[in-house]
Amino acid sequence: MISDIIAIIRDYWLLLLIGQYPNGPLGGLAATLLLSVLAIAFAFPVSIALALARLSKAPLLNWPVTALVYFTRGVPLLMLILWGYFLVPLVTGASVPSFLTMLVTLVVYQGAFLSEVVRGGIVALGHGQMEAARALGHSYLGAMRYVILPQALYNVIPSIISVFVATIKDTTLGYVINVPDLTFAASQINNQLLTQPFQVFFILAAVYYVICWSLSRVAVLTERRITRRRAGTAPQPTAKSLKLAALTDQPS
Amino acid sequence: MSSFDVSEILGNPEYMSMLLLGIKMTSVVAIGSWVLAMTLALLLLGLRYAPGPLGNGFVTAYVSYHRNVPTLVQLLLWYFGIFTLMPDPITFWLNDHNAEAIFAVIGLGLCQAAYFSEDLRSGMRAVSPGQMEAARALGHSYVSAMRFVMVPQGTRNALPALINHSVSLFKNSSLAVAIGVAELTYAVKEIENLSFRTFESYLLVTVLYLVFSLIIMAAGAYIARRADPIRSGRA
Numbered sequence A: 001m002i003s004d005i006i007a008i009i010r011d012y013w014l015l016l017l018i019g020q021y022p023n024g025p026l027g028g029l030a031a032t033l034l035l036s037v038l039a040i041a042f043a044f045p046v047s048i049a050l051a052l053a054r055l056s057k058a059p060l061l062n063w064p065v066t067a068l069v070y071f072t073r074g075v076p077l078l079m080l081i082l083w084g085y086f087l088v089p090l091v092t093g094a095s096v097p098s099f100l101t102m103l104v105t106l107v108v109y110q111g112a113f114l115s116e117v118v119r120g121g122i123v124a125l126g127h128g129q130m131e132a133a134r135a136l137g138h139s140y141l142g143a144m145r146y147v148i149l150p151q152a153l154y155n156v157i158p159s160i161i162s163v164f165v166a167t168i169k170d171t172t173l174g175y176v177i178n179v180p181d182l183t184f185a186a187s188q189i190n191n192q193l194l195t196q197p198f199q200v201f202f203i204l205a206a207v208y209y210v211i212c213w214s215l216s217r218v219a220v221l222t223e224r225r226i227t228r229r230r231a232g233t234a235p236q237p238t239a240k241s242l243k244l245a246a247l248t249d250q251p252s
Numbered sequence B: 001m002s003s004f005d006v007s008e009i010l011g012n013p014e015y016m017s018m019l020l021l022g023i024k025m026t027s028v029v030a031i032g033s034w035v036l037a038m039t040l041a042l043l044l045l046g047l048r049y050a051p052g053p054l055g056n057g058f059v060t061a062y063v064s065y066h067r068n069v070p071t072l073v074q075l076l077l078w079y080f081g082i083f084t085l086m087p088d089p090i091t092f093w094l095n096d097h098n099a100e101a102i103f104a105v106i107g108l109g110l111c112q113a114a115y116f117s118e119d120l121r122s123g124m125r126a127v128s129p130g131q132m133e134a135a136r137a138l139g140h141s142y143v144s145a146m147r148f149v150m151v152p153q154g155t156r157n158a159l160p161a162l163i164n165h166s167v168s169l170f171k172n173s174s175l176a177v178a179i180g181v182a183e184l185t186y187a188v189k190e191i192e193n194l195s196f197r198t199f200e201s202y203l204l205v206t207v208l209y210l211v212f213s214l215i216i217m218a219a220g221a222y223i224a225r226r227a228d229p230i231r232s233g234r235a
Helices: A002-018 A028-055 A059-074 A077-092 A098-125 A127-135 A140-155 A157-177 A182-193 A197-231 A239-248 B013-049 B053-068 B071-085 B088-096 B099-125 B129-137 B142-179 B184-195 B198-227
Strands: none
Touching: A002 A028, A002 A182, A002 A197, A028 A059, A028 A098, A028 A140, A028 A157, A028 A182, A059 A098, A059 B142, A059 B198, A077 A098, A077 A157, A077 B142, A077 B184, A077 B198, A098 A140, A098 A157, A127 A140, A140 A157, A140 A197, A157 A182, A157 A197, A157 B071, A157 B142, A182 A197, A182 B071, A197 B053, A197 B071, A239 B142, B013 B053, B013 B099, B013 B142, B013 B184, B013 B198, B053 B099, B071 B088, B071 B099, B071 B142, B088 B099, B099 B142, B129 B142, B142 B184, B142 B198, B184 B198
16 A cells, blocks of 8 residues: 555656646646645735725625625635636636636635635724824825734734635635646546555645645744734633634635 | 526426435535534544543544645545445445445535534633633532533534534535535536526526525524523523
8 A cells, every 4th residue: 555655656746746747737736836826816915905895884895895705605616616617718708728717716715705814803903003093194094004904914814824725725626627736636647547546545635734734833833923922922712703713714 | 599598497397306406415415414523523522621642632633634635635535545445345335325425425524523623622712711610619510510601601602613614514515526426516517518508507506505505604693692691681
């Protein structure tokens, strides 16, 4: 069993790492990571805009974003991917690589989730910061830009890392529209070997585990550091903090 | 291709029976894995509090694996990996009894158990230790203090997370399509293939998923309100 696993890694490590690149599209682990990084990089500004819109008192800003957040919370990502697969080529009018379809879907999906994280960070700051900033002569947007967001975004860094981990795990769903990622590479290997599915998918699980576990540790350590810096002690969770965490936490 | 018309699907008995079968299978997978997950979560929580480092270590490893490996990969490992390692009689039996659905329930249930048990644990941790001391001082035994003071408060603290993760479990039941379970997402792809009405069939199933999720969220909010003695006026 273990010798099989070593043999598979020895024979196929390049396919697992970069897919069929340079003879085909970039794939494997590199594509998974690139997809996750791009998705978060695009979703981050989107999420700030969505959070500000959702906190706004103007119903025209508030309502559509609330609807979007409930929509993404209530519909499986898989269904959104199928929508993206159908809609993205329709809108752009050209055939689009599945990688791009997946990226667009992930930006919408994680943007909505991340907006709840950012909103949680802003709400957790309390009214005092905003009132003080306004009293000192900042406009609403000025107060957001210079007082609220710098603190709120700093405080939610651990949650942003958690969303990043969730994104890495979500990229596996690209499997259903043949995005050439790590899971796709593993299933290609499985189709070639035919006789060792357990070994192949065990390697796949192990790779994901190492990456996501390390990043989760980074999130935990960052959280500890931030809590220490802000409060001097690490507090126990309270009923209120759990309620807030439930809004932003998402398994996949 | 004619214009938008949902009745093309709603009025077609063949498509409707496919849709109903999909709803049925999604319910079976979601409810089955929820029950399995909650049962396992309680067992895991018990192991956490068991004396000695062994139980705690096992649960930590269990939770770590199930939280850091994508659910889809866990399902693939169960269905394509572990299934093939099983002895023949079991394989034959499973093949006769919808093996795909069974492995979907096992895979999703085991994965979600990790989340549920962590929810319950952090709910319990949020109850201040003073509550236990006060209950003991008032003459409760350990078990009765747990039963009447700690667990009710802990469960109430855990409710928002449990509800949220129940919705996730329902949404994740769509992953079962990757191992060939004929659930709702599978049904929509079939209907789309036969009817060529992509927009209508996707819209229909998206609305179905959304409605079910909102029902779970609303039911959860109702239970949470009922469980809160201050807001439900029972304090």
